[in-house]
Amino acid sequence: MITTDYMILCLGMGLVTYIPRWAPLFALSQRTLPRWLEEWLDLIPAAILSALILPALVTVGEPRQLSLWNNDLLVAVPVFLFALRTRSLGGTVVLGMALYWLAGKFLG
C-alpha cells in the first residue's frame, strides 16, 4: 500500500536531490567558463574523492571519533599502494574485497 503521504515524500525527496544534480550541468555546459573556474573544477575530483575516502577510513561511530586502527584503514594501505603501482581498477576492487574479507576473518 502506497499512501499519498509516502508518494509526496518520495516526490519531494526526488525533487530536492535532482535539482543539485541538474542545475550546474544545465547552466555550465552551455557556456565557456572563465579560466579560474575551469582550473578550480579541475581540482574538485581529487578533493571530493579524498574527502569521501579519508573520513570513512579514519573515523568510526556516531558521533564520529578518530580511529587509526580498524580493518577499513588497514586494508586501504596495501590496496592504495597496489592501485598506485598497477593502476588497475578491477584488480584494486578485487584485492580490496579479498583483503577485507580476510581481515574480517582473522582480525575480527
Added chain:
Amino acid sequence: MTDHAAPTDKASIIRDGVRAAWPICLGYVPIGLAFGVLAQKAGLSPLAIGLMSAFVFAGSAQFIAVAMLGTGAGIAAIVATAFTVNLRHLLMSSALSVYLRGVHKRWLSLFAYGITDESFALNLVQFREGNWDFKRALTVNHVTNAFWVASTVIGGLGGAFIPAHAFGIDYALMGMFLCLLVYQLRGRLYVLTGLIAGAAAVILSIAIPGNSYIVAASVIAATAGLYIRRRWPSFAASSAPARKNKR
C-alpha cells in the same frame, strides 16, 4: 589517451558502459540489500522501497529518510534533510559539465538523474582518458541505477536471508574510490589538494555531525589548490608522467 573516436554503434556503447560500471554495481549490492532490509523493518513494502529508490537514487539520503520515518519525523523535515545531504552533487555536476558541452539539454536532464558519488568519479576518469562519450556515461548511470533499485527491492523482499557480507563485497566501493583517487593524482598539485581535502574532511567530519564536511572540505581544498597554482606556478606545473590506466 587515444585520438580516434570510440565506435558509435549501440552495441559497443552499451558494452563499454556496462564493462566500466561493474565495480559500482558490485558495490551497490550489499548497500542496496542493507537498505532494503532496514526499510522493510521500518514498515515499507517492496513496492514502496522501489519507488523511493527510483525517485531518489541516493543511498545516504534514503538511509536517513528511513531512520527519520522510524522516529515519526514529518515529510518536510525529511525532504529538507535529503536536500542538505545531497548538496555535494552540485560540485560533481559542475565538474562533469566541462565534458558535456554541446549535449542537448533534454539529454542533460536525463543524465543529471544518474549523477551519484560513484558514477561521477568513474565517468570523470573515463572522460579524461578519452574514448568516452556522453552515451557511454549515460549507460553507466542507468545500469548502476537499475542495480540500485533492484538490490533495494530484493533486500526488502527477504534480504535478511542473503549473506550480505560475503567475500568482502562491502569493500568494493572503497576499493574503487581508492583507485579512482589514484587516477586523479596527476601531479604534485593534485596530491597536495587531495591531502588538504582529506585532512579538512577528517577534522570537519569529527567536529560537525552530518555530511556537510564533504562539500566544505572539497571547496576549501580546491580553492587552496587554485591559490597555490596561481602563487607558485612552477610547483603546480610538475605533473606525473602520463600512465595508462587499466580496467
